[in-house]
Amino acid sequence: MAADRTVDALTTTLRSLESVLLSGPSLEDFLLTLAGSAARLVEPSASSGITTYYDGNPRTLVTSDRRAAQVDELQYETGLGPCLHCLATGEIVDVPDLSTDPRWGDYGKRAVEMGVQCSLSVPLMVDGHTVAALNIYGYDQPRSIGPEQQQRALVLADQATSAIGFAVRFVKQTEMAEQLEQAMAARSVIDQAIGVLMGQQRCDANTAFELLRTHSQNNNQKLRDVAAGIITRITGHPPTAPAQFETGNPRDSLSRRSTPPE
Structure with a gap:
């Protein structure tokens, strides 16, 4: 019965993902x-x-919450980590217990200090190329992302890449890049608003993110619109525009940084 409920829940999730993409909203x-x-x-x-x-x-x-962004940013800072390795190599990276995993140098110790117990990174591939990495960070206990959760994540990633591949076939490459740029611009605006709120409210990044999300939900506004309004109102200037999206994949240079030393 438990297995049946798991299958039903996963099926519902996949159908909701398809409906989101096919009903016409943005890739973001x-x-x-x-x-x-x-x-x-x-x-x-x-x-x-x-x-x-x-x-x-x-x-x-994109992230489900601020914590994921913080763990990602730690990897970008150190130049090492499971999501970077997945993105560079196209390999699935399973980290059952981060506290005992010797890979990726200083990243492991610092991520554990942030509360990460385990993680899973799955490549999202289109036409044989890794276009992104789906990362899941567990905070409850080591090995909480077990075989069942891994299998569900793989099915979810497969469904996602199929849907993204569908979008690529029917959307011009320039339009695809524009949508990715819009998503990244939204991420930049949200991060700027978090910084503003941290200074104004004297709070940490997680609290600032929750303030943004609560206001967004209560006022039925997109998170990026709420963030842009806060930045403009407090600073007197609109948010700073990020650099343009780059479609190239510097796989070689990233592979050298993301592969743990011998």
Whole structure:
């Protein structure tokens, strides 16, 4: 019976992902739904995010919450970590217990200090190329992302890449890049608003993110619109525009940075 409920729940998730993409909203909305669904694969809920290349560097495209962005940013800072390795190599990276995993140098110790117990990174591939990495970070206990959760994540990623591939076939490459750029611009605006709120409210990043999300939900506004309004109102200037999206994949240079030393 438990297995049946798991299958039913996963089927519902996949159908909701398809409906989000095919009903006409932006790729950004679809990826946000994907990140939220991946986070809920683990009980209690984990954090999830999607990493891609932007402006020649790995960047977080969307996240289920602020914690995932912070773990991603730690990897970008150190130049090492499971999501970078997945993005560079196209390999699935399973980290059952981060506290005992010797890979990726200083990243492991610092991530454990942030509360990460385990993680799973799954490549999202289109036409044989890794376009992004779906990352799930577990905080409850080591090995909370077990075989069942891993299998569900793989099915979810497969469904997602099929849907993204469908979008690529029917959307011009320039339009695809524009939508990815819009998603990254939204991420940049949200991060700027978090910084403003942290200074104004004297709070940490997680609290600032929750303030943004609560206001967004209560006022039925998109998170990026709320963030842009806060920045403009407090600073007197609109948000700073990020650099343009870069479709190239600097796989070789990233592979050298993301592969743990011998």
